[in-house]
Amino acid sequence: xxxxxxxxxxxxxxxxxxxxxxxxxxxxxxxxxxxxxxxxxxxxxxxxxxxxxxxxxxxxxxxxxxxxxxxxxxxxxxxxxxxxxxxxxxxxxxxxxxxxxxxxxxxxxxxx
Amino acid sequence: xxxxxxxxxxxxxxxxxxxxxxxxxxxxxxxxxxxxxxxxxxxxxxxxxxxxxxxxxxxxxxxxxxxxxxxxxxxxxxxxxxxxxxxxxxxxxxxxxxxxxxxxxxxxxxxxxx
Numbered sequence: 092x093x094x095x096x097x098x099x100x101x102x103x104x105x106x107x108x109x110x111x112x113x114x115x116x117x118x119x120x121x122x123x124x125x126x127x128x129x130x131x132x133x134x135x136x137x138x139x140x141x142x143x144x145x146x147x148x149x150x151x152x153x154x155x156x157x158x159x160x161x162x163x164x165x166x167x168x169x170x171x172x173x174x175x176x177x178x179x180x181x182x183x184x185x186x187x188x189x190x191x192x193x194x195x196x197x198x199x200x201x202x203x
Numbered sequence: 204x205x206x207x208x209x210x211x212x213x214x215x216x217x218x219x220x221x222x223x224x225x226x227x228x229x230x231x232x233x234x235x236x237x238x239x240x241x242x243x244x245x246x247x248x249x250x251x252x253x254x255x256x257x258x259x260x261x262x263x264x265x266x267x268x269x270x271x272x273x274x275x276x277x278x279x280x281x282x283x284x285x286x287x288x289x290x291x292x293x294x295x296x297x298x299x300x301x302x303x304x305x306x307x308x309x310x311x312x313x314x315x316x317x
Binding site: 123125127132133134135136137140178182190191192193194195196 | 207236238244245246247248251259261262294296303305306307308309310311
């Protein structure tokens with residue numbers, strides 16, 4: 092039900108950009124892409140979401156391909172505190188449900 | 204995770220007892236969602252509520268589980284006659300509205316069944 096595919100794990104050197112990919116080839120026109128992360132023993136933390144335009148906030152940037160079948164979350168300068176499981180989620184209108192489907196995500200390890 | 208308050212953070216119950224989990228949404232949010240996370244797994248949706256109404260309970264087990272979001276006070280997830288398999292982390296999220304609004308999560312209640 093997750094409708095997204097992410098690599099199970101990634102490493103990133105501290106201070107470098109972390110680029111986390113997500114495939115959502117079956118995304119429909121009214122579905123947004125959301126990114127959350129979960130640090131051990133905490134609740135999921137909202138990062139960013141978008142429909143078709145690239146988005147940027149104080150935490151990250153979201154790059155969505157023109158055909159919307161994939162996206163990349165970019166953490167511009169990864170720190171050790173960014174080590175977490177990152178979830179890419181697609182969710183649409185009321186007719187497709189109100190819940191988020193959390194898959195297994197990408198476990199990002201930031202290396203000193 | 205500032206804003207969504209869940210209590211207790213940890214709850215221990217013996218088999219057959221009742222568990223009550225509380226969730227106070229972000230101020231101004233009228234939509235509440237409950238999720239369950241088993242060890243080493245992702246979050247699974249349970250129920251979506253607005254004030255005094257259950258909107259979607261498609262993820263709730265058919266027996267022993269119930270949820271409410273009264274006009275006043277926190278949302279409550281109630282588990283009757285708990286069993287070992289109910290041991291999990293239960294997360295509450297809230298949003299300002301439904302649709303495309305992002306959900307903001309609390310830090311969860313860790314339920315352990317002895």
